[in-house]
Amino acid sequence: MRIGIVFLVTVVATTVRHVAEAIEIHVGGDGGWLRPSSPDFYSLWAAGLNFTVGDVLVFSFQTGAHNVAGVTKDGYDNCNTSNPKFLNTTSPFSFTLETLDDFYFICTVPGHCSAGQKLAITNVQQSPPPGSSPPDSPPVSGEMPPPVVTAPPPPNSVTRTMASIFTVALVSIAVTLIIY
Incomplete structure (x- = not known):
């Protein structure tokens, strides 16, 4: 017994x-998935976060004004909307990072991707063992440190602490x- x-x-x-x-990460923070005021907004936003297998990206946007397409690196680099892996037109859209692959997302509304409404997730990691945190890597000599991101980070430390308790x-x- x-x-x-x-x-x-x-x-x-x-x-x-x-x-x-696994945590939910709201793409773009409070602003959501929209045509940004700066073409590098989503690159800077993603650079400030740690992505782990199992995390869920939540794209919130105005349905009919935006969409989310999964594309190849070439599709991302060239804003090629002709052959997406998937296309979602309703908000909110949730996408689970299931593997250690790189993930590329764009908005296929004309002009939005070229204005910076695109996201590359290229730093997905395995979940760290319980009670540990991944080490910070020192910058390479001559390399600039990553920029400060204004979007707030997701509450993963709170979620993980509560789970540990x-x-x-x-x-x-x-x-x-x-x-x-």
Whole structure:
């Protein structure tokens, strides 16, 4: 009986921990997915974030005024709208980063991509082991540090901290059930 309870608590704790590692990231922060005032807005925004396998990008935009197309690197570089991998025209649109690949998104409304409404995610990482954080890499000699991004970062540290607390509580309950 106790072995079954311990197994159940362990499975629940592990599942909660893995689900909590993935976070929702609202593309563009509070402004959402729109034609930016600066052509490098989304590049600067993405440079300030850490993306992990399992994270969900949420594109919020005015339906009918914008869309989200998944494209190749060439499609991204050249704002080529002719052969997207997918095209979503309703908001909000959620996209899960399921692999360590690079991901490229553009708006296919004429003039929007060339004005900077495009996003490249090229720094997807595996989830770090519980309780660890990825090391910061020092800048290469002569390389400028990344620019300061004005969009607020997603609340991933809060989510992960709460998941850790919940996991510790469940494990404590399991240990208590074993002892008594």
